[in-house]
Amino acid sequence: MSLAFLxxxxxxxxxWGPMVLGVYLTFRVLDFPDLTVDxxxxxxxxxxxxxxxxxxxxxxxxxxxxxxxxxxxxITGFLHTQLKIAPLLAxxxxxxxxxxxxxxxxxxxxxxxxxIDTTITKIENAGLPEQFAAGxxxxxxxxxxxxxxxxxxxxxxxLAIRATGDNEQMIRSLGVxxxxxxxxxxxxxxxxxxxxxxxxxxxxxxxxxxxxxxxxIVGLASVIIGETLxxxxxxxxxxxxxxxxxxxxxxxxxxVLQMGLPSTDLKLLTALIVTVALAFPVIxxxxxxxxxxxxxxxxxxxxx
Amino acid sequence: xxxxxxVTKIFNRGNINEKVALTGLSLxxxxxxxxxxxxxxxxxxSTLLNVVAGVFPIDKGEILIEGRAVHKExxxxxxxxxxxxxxxxxxxxxxxxxxxxNLALALRRGNRLGLRRGTGKKRRELFRExxxxxxxxxxxxxxxxxxxxxxxxxxxxTVIMATIAAPKLLLLDEHTAALDPKTAQTVLELTxxxxxxxxxxxxMVTHNMEQALRVGNRTIMMHExxxxxxxxxxxxxxxxxxxxxxxxxxxxxxxxxxxxxLLSN
Numbered sequence: 172m173s174l175a176f177l178x179x180x181x182x183x184x185x186x187w188g189p190m191v192l193g194v195y196l197t198f199r200v201l202d203f204p205d206l207t208v209d210x211x212x213x214x215x216x217x218x219x220x221x222x223x224x225x226x227x228x229x230x231x232x233x234x235x236x237x238x239x240x241x242x243x244x245x246i247t248g249f250l251h252t253q254l255k256i257a258p259l260l261a262x263x264x265x266x267x268x269x270x271x272x273x274x275x276x277x278x279x280x281x282x283x284x285x286x287i288d289t290t291i292t293k294i295e296n297a298g299l300p301e302q303f304a305a306g307x308x309x310x311x312x313x314x315x316x317x318x319x320x321x322x323x324x325x326x327x328x329x330l331a332i333r334a335t336g337d338n339e340q341m342i343r344s345l346g347v348x349x350x351x352x353x354x355x356x357x358x359x360x361x362x363x364x365x366x367x368x369x370x371x372x373x374x375x376x377x378x379x380x381x382x383x384x385x386x387x388i389v390g391l392a393s394v395i396i397g398e399t400l401x402x403x404x405x406x407x408x409x410x411x412x413x414x415x416x417x418x419x420x421x422x423x424x425x426x427v428l429q430m431g432l433p434s435t436d437l438k439l440l441t442a443l444i445v446t447v448a449l450a451f452p453v454i455x456x457x458x459x460x461x462x463x464x465x466x467x468x469x470x471x472x473x474x475x
Numbered sequence: 476x477x478x479x480x481x482v483t484k485i486f487n488r489g490n491i492n493e494k495v496a497l498t499g500l501s502l503x504x505x506x507x508x509x510x511x512x513x514x515x516x517x518x519x520x521s522t523l524l525n526v527v528a529g530v531f532p533i534d535k536g537e538i539l540i541e542g543r544a545v546h547k548e549x550x551x552x553x554x555x556x557x558x559x560x561x562x563x564x565x566x567x568x569x570x571x572x573x574x575x576x577n578l579a580l581a582l583r584r585g586n587r588l589g590l591r592r593g594t595g596k597k598r599r600e601l602f603r604e605x606x607x608x609x610x611x612x613x614x615x616x617x618x619x620x621x622x623x624x625x626x627x628x629x630x631x632x633t634v635i636m637a638t639i640a641a642p643k644l645l646l647l648d649e650h651t652a653a654l655d656p657k658t659a660q661t662v663l664e665l666t667x668x669x670x671x672x673x674x675x676x677x678x679m680v681t682h683n684m685e686q687a688l689r690v691g692n693r694t695i696m697m698h699e700x701x702x703x704x705x706x707x708x709x710x711x712x713x714x715x716x717x718x719x720x721x722x723x724x725x726x727x728x729x730x731x732x733x734x735x736x737l738l739s740n
Contacts, residue, residue: 327588330576337569344528344567345636346554346585 173429178306180425184418185309186374187389189316190367191397191417192410193360194390199409200324201356202336206262206387207247210269211361213383215240215368217276220284220378229290233369240365241358243269248354273380281379289373305374312370313414316363321407323359332356364390385438388445393417395448476676477504477527477644482536482546484519484526484700496522498700499536509670509677509691513684513719515731518697520680524646527678529553540643555585558637558675560630560650560666567633570622574613574632577621578602581636605635609665627658631665638669645670647679663690684716694719698727 190212197205215236222232243265250261274280294304323329334342335352343349364386372378397416403409423444428434484497496519504510512520526533529550538546545553561567568577579593582601594602599617606614609631613624621629630650637645647666651659667690670677681687687694694711696704696719703726706714723731 323590325593326590327579327583327593328590330572330580330593331588333572334569334580337571338566340566341569342580343551344554344559345580346551347580347588348551
């Protein structure tokens with residue numbers, strides 16, 4: 172089997188990394204299953220692509236995409252905190268609404284960025300060999316996001332956001348308005364997700380209305396893979412695990428494609444990976460006596 | 476300090492499950508008062524603490540802290556001047572966060588949270604100093620996740636968290652009830668020590684009658700949403716648990732029914 176697919180998988184893992192960090196932020200830190208991600212990823216791609224096609228600077232286009240993503244997160248936050256809509260439903264509502272908005276932003280179901288200047292071609296023009304450009308961009312973005320997120324989550328505000336997901340009653344009894352912390356967390360997570368969308372559009376040289384479908388599951392799969400292989404004893408390790416998980420997920424996908432799986436079956440495969448990963452602790456506790464190789468029969472608590 | 480004026484709280488109003496939890500209840504606390512609250516099951520003890528803290532809105536009456544009406548403020552606003560410790564040790568701390576991170580949030584109670592680092596060098600020193608009071612060795616485990624601590628350690632930490640930012644009012648809701656007797660004793664001693672040191676005005680619900688008479692300077696007994704006994708001063712000092720039970724029966728016309736209380740005495 173040729174390993175020529177590895178660099179590509181690595182690049183993808185890195186460019187999708189911010190999105191995975193966003194999913195980590197909502198699902199794990201905030202304990203808020205946010206499905207806005209699917210629509211928000213496309214929103215980031217659509218915004219960046221449209222602005223680039225309007226001759227805007229690709230870097231500026233990416234930044235605007237990030238801001239628009241944060242806005243989408245705020246909408247979900249508003250639906251949940253002010254209108255008291257359940258988290259899952261609030262996310263779905265925003266996601267569905269974004270589908271139409273994304274079409275309006277793009278003005279078509281897809282936009283091509285072929286032979287147009289993007290952040291990646293800019294890096295190439297700066298003198299970096301073509302085959303490294305996307306990888307270098309991915310590493311730079313992931314390191315930057317990782318660093319900023321790590322610092323932020325240790326500020327007072329960051330601590331309050333983490334506590335909101337851990338023990339809402341406690342943090343409210345300490346005088347924090349959990350509506351605010353949820354809004355900020357959702358805005359941040361969706362900004363990251365839109366950042367990935369914008370980068371991926373420039374990497375693939377197109378934005379497509381369907382490119383965000385199933386993104387939440389991709390994000391979850393990556394988070395779980397990272398947690399299982401790297402673990403999360405400290406905050407820094409948990410954040411790095413999310414990025415590594417994103418890379419490994421892409422390597423797994425590239426490998427099975429290489430082995431002949433039709434690409435149309437990818438979503439099914441991803442769904443299966445996540446299902447197995449989520450079910451594993453339950454299966455282990457139920458059948459540990461008859462299947463001792465599964466390890467100790469304790470359902471691992473999500474939080475100790 | 477604290478004035479609860481004619482407060483009524485009704486749950487499930489207009490519903491078949493309607494329950495009047497507080498019936499025109501009034502209570503005045505002077506600064507530095509440490510009041511223990513006892514009462515039978517469903518007497519409204521926890522409800523009283525919860526309406527003061529703002530967990531539930533009240534249906535009638537008013538609540539004042541230092542003369543300011545607070546009963547319309549949401550919970551997180553009132554939290555700026557109210558420290559709370561719950562019965563369940565898991566409720567007072569965030570398990571996935573470290574000891575110092577929990578303390579950092581408690582230290583900033585009621586302040587605007589900014590982008591300052593939560594756990595700087597200076598703050599760590601303060602945390603260590605406070606944790607030393609516990610004598611549990613937690614001062615050397617600042618970066619340990621709270622989830623790894625025992626229930627007693629967590630509850631002791633919660634007491635420190637509830638008092639580190641000098642609240643005007645401390646609410647303790649059977650905060651030693653879920654602990655084993657020895658740990659409960661330690662946590663209670665610590666609580667008394669902190670209350671005395673910081674001269675905190677305190678409301679403490681307890682299921683232990685002996686404790687209710689020994690801790691603090693005043694004991695109130697609740698029954699069916701009302702205060703039926705209010706004992707302080709010399710009268711309280713010479714009182715025994717049996718006297719208290721007798722007084723309860725006389726005041727309420729019923730025998731005292733609190734499963735946990737009877738089991739623990």
